[in-house]
Amino acid sequence: MPDKMHCIIVASPRGRTGKTLLARLIVEHLLLAGVPHVIFDTDAVERKLASFFPDKTVVVDLDRVPDQMKLFDTLAAPMRMTQVIDLTHRSFRKFFSLMRDIDFVAEAKANGIEPVIFFVPDGEVDSYEQGMALRDQFRDSGFVLVRNDALGEPSRESLRNSSFAGFVSHTPRMVLPRLDTFFLTAIGDPKLSLSDFMRRSLAREAPSRLAPDQMSIAYLSREARAGITVWLQAAFNEIRRVLQEADIRRDILAQERPTAEGE
Amino acid sequence: MKPAVLIVGADKGGVGKTTISRTLLDYMTSRNVLARAFDAEYPRGSLKRFHPNVTEVIDITAVSDQMKMLDTLASSERRVSIVDVRAGQLSNTLRAFTDIGFFDAVRSGEFKFALFHILGPSVASLEEIADVMPYTGGKNYFAVKNFINETSFFEWDPAVYDSYFKKAKGAVEMNIPKLNEMAYEQVDLSGVPFSTFIKNKNAQGHLASNSLVLRGYVRTWLKQTSDEFDRVGLIERLTDE
Numbered sequence: 001m002p003d004k005m006h007c008i009i010v011a012s013p014r015g016r017t018g019k020t021l022l023a024r025l026i027v028e029h030l031l032l033a034g035v036p037h038v039i040f041d042t043d044a045v046e047r048k049l050a051s052f053f054p055d056k057t058v059v060v061d062l063d064r065v066p067d068q069m070k071l072f073d074t075l076a077a078p079m080r081m082t083q084v085i086d087l088t089h090r091s092f093r094k095f096f097s098l099m100r101d102i103d104f105v106a107e108a109k110a111n112g113i114e115p116v117i118f119f120v121p122d123g124e125v126d127s128y129e130q131g132m133a134l135r136d137q138f139r140d141s142g143f144v145l146v147r148n149d150a151l152g153e154p155s156r157e158s159l160r161n162s163s164f165a166g167f168v169s170h171t172p173r174m175v176l177p178r179l180d181t182f183f184l185t186a187i188g189d190p191k192l193s194l195s196d197f198m199r200r201s202l203a204r205e206a207p208s209r210l211a212p213d214q215m216s217i218a219y220l221s222r223e224a225r226a227g228i229t230v231w232l233q234a235a236f237n238e239i240r241r242v243l244q245e246a247d248i249r250r251d252i253l254a255q256e257r258p259t260a261e262g263e
Numbered sequence: 264m265k266p267a268v269l270i271v272g273a274d275k276g277g278v279g280k281t282t283i284s285r286t287l288l289d290y291m292t293s294r295n296v297l298a299r300a301f302d303a304e305y306p307r308g309s310l311k312r313f314h315p316n317v318t319e320v321i322d323i324t325a326v327s328d329q330m331k332m333l334d335t336l337a338s339s340e341r342r343v344s345i346v347d348v349r350a351g352q353l354s355n356t357l358r359a360f361t362d363i364g365f366f367d368a369v370r371s372g373e374f375k376f377a378l379f380h381i382l383g384p385s386v387a388s389l390e391e392i393a394d395v396m397p398y399t400g401g402k403n404y405f406a407v408k409n410f411i412n413e414t415s416f417f418e419w420d421p422a423v424y425d426s427y428f429k430k431a432k433g434a435v436e437m438n439i440p441k442l443n444e445m446a447y448e449q450v451d452l453s454g455v456p457f458s459t460f461i462k463n464k465n466a467q468g469h470l471a472s473n474s475l476v477l478r479g480y481v482r483t484w485l486k487q488t489s490d491e492f493d494r495v496g497l498i499e500r501l502t503d504e
Contacts, residue, residue, distance in 0.1 A: 065445045069476045076475050102479025 004114045006142075006243060007075055011087040011095070012120040013130045018148040019120055020048045022176055023086035024194070025232075026118070027053060029239045031195035036081045040071055042095065043088040051190040062091040062098075072102060078111040096134060105141045116142030116246050120176075123154040125161045132163040135170075140253075142246035145170050149178035172245035174238040179231045187228065189216035194232060201229040264296075266336040267375035267501045268365075269345045270357075274391045276350030278383040279409040281309050283439060284347040286488045287379070288314050289458045291343055293489060294498055298343035301332050303352065310347045312454050315466075317341070323348065323356050333365060336374060343501065353380070353391075357398040366398060375501045377403035379437075386419065389427040392434065401433035403500055410441045435495050440487050446480035449473065457485050 010023040023039075027049075030037045037056075041049040044061035058074070060067040075083055087095050099105070108115050119134060121127040135143045145167055158164045179187075187194065197217065217225060271284045284300060291298035300318040302310040305328075308320035321328035323346075336344060348356050357378075360366060369376040378399050382388040396404050406428075428434060450460045453471065461482045465471040492498075 065443060069474045072476045073474050098476065098479065101483045102475050107475055
């Protein structure tokens with residue numbers, strides 16, 4: 001039996017926490033792994049994720065009911081595709097209240113799609129509290145706690161907070177390693193395919209063989225490119241690992257509760 | 264359980280009477296109470312379109328139809344009869360019921376009765392309360408503010424509103440929340456009960472292809488209306504001895 005498809009929701013109650021970067025890395029990971037996928041960008045204004053994958057990203061504005069239908073009705077439809085949703089913090093509440101109201105998790109599971117929330121707290125108390133509330137509300141879906149190293153340490157107040165403490169033993173969890181700002185700018189080029197770059201690096205292709213769409217990093221030193229490769233490798237490994245862990249956790253839960261709901 | 268008659272009506276049209284009758288039918292089903300409905304919008308019958316199996320279209324001013332409804336109360340296995348009164352006919356209907364001696368029978372405990380008076384956004388609606396409520400003897404009178412079509416009750420100055428409600432002793436206020444327009448329209452097009460729409464079935468009981476999102480909106484809304492019927496203790500009121 002083929003692996004279950006995932007519905008990956010990258011979410012944070014705050015802006016500028018690295019959601020789009022993580023969503024992009026997840027897509028690039030899927031590209032490398034050869035997993036068919038579809039992408040949703042819920043930021044109809046900035047369309048940042050869509051700018052990286054213009055041909056296969058559906059941009060939706062969750063304030064509009066037709067767009068809500070486009071998103072959730074597609075997500076729950078039986079199809080052999082993994083879905084990646086970059087959820088803007090402006091639609092955070094709206095999205096999850098809809099997800100609860102339409103009982104999306106049950107519907108998706110019935111169609112062989114496994115929802116997994118990648119939650120990125122920003123280090124402040126309320127983001128841990130909201131994350132905890134989210135995890136409790138969607139116990140049947142996967143929940144990956146993401147630590148974005150670029151955001152620094154959690155606030156001192158957070159360290160004393162019960163939600164933060166509640167997350168200490170949470171698995172699966174992943175670290176998004178920090179990348180030097182200069183390199184981050186270099187890979188910010190929307191034309192750059194990270195999976196392609198990675199494939200070429202692993203094949204040890206010479207810089208001269210770089211495709212024209214890799215000009216943004218073509219002029220970096222060999223060491224610099226090696227740095228980016230190492231960073232990408234670490235990020236991809238983390239993503240692959242937590243997705244596997246989420247599946248294992250799901251299987252264990254399914255065995256504990258053999259009386260799955262359904263009509 | 265004694266036979267119960269629930270009248271749903273308003274002296275004004277376009278306040279969403281039929282929607283309330285539909286939610287009542289769904290609510291009774293969800294509480295395992297068998298109900299039937301009489302659609303007094305003779306000869307059209309919009310309630311019948313949604314609940315064809317349990318609905319009969321009647322002309323409430325015709326004696327034969329009154330008999331069809333009231334004389335079968337005790338014998339029908341469906342203990343609850345919901346009467347969707349045609350717009351503008353509420354006072355007339357109540358008068359006719361009085362003349363038949365229906366309310367005497369209610370007072371003597373033969374039947375249970377509840378009146379759902381659907382209020383519109385205008386002050387005129389509040390004035391209806393004084394006309395309509397006395398028929399019920401102040402028992403099981405529900406003044407329903409229907410927000411389903413986002414009717415804003417803006418004309419109601421709180422002081423005016425309170426003065427009407429103070430006079431209406433024992434009146435129970437209910438609020439039916441707004442349902443997303445697109446979801447409402449889609450159910451309307453499907454012509455099925457709200458609960459059927461939620462289950463993604465069509466009128467024939469086959470799997471439909473209703474939007475998950477719209478079903479979600481309807482599910483949440485129907486739950487809210489059902490909570491509202493629970494809050495006012497509708498079932499208890501109809502079953503207490």
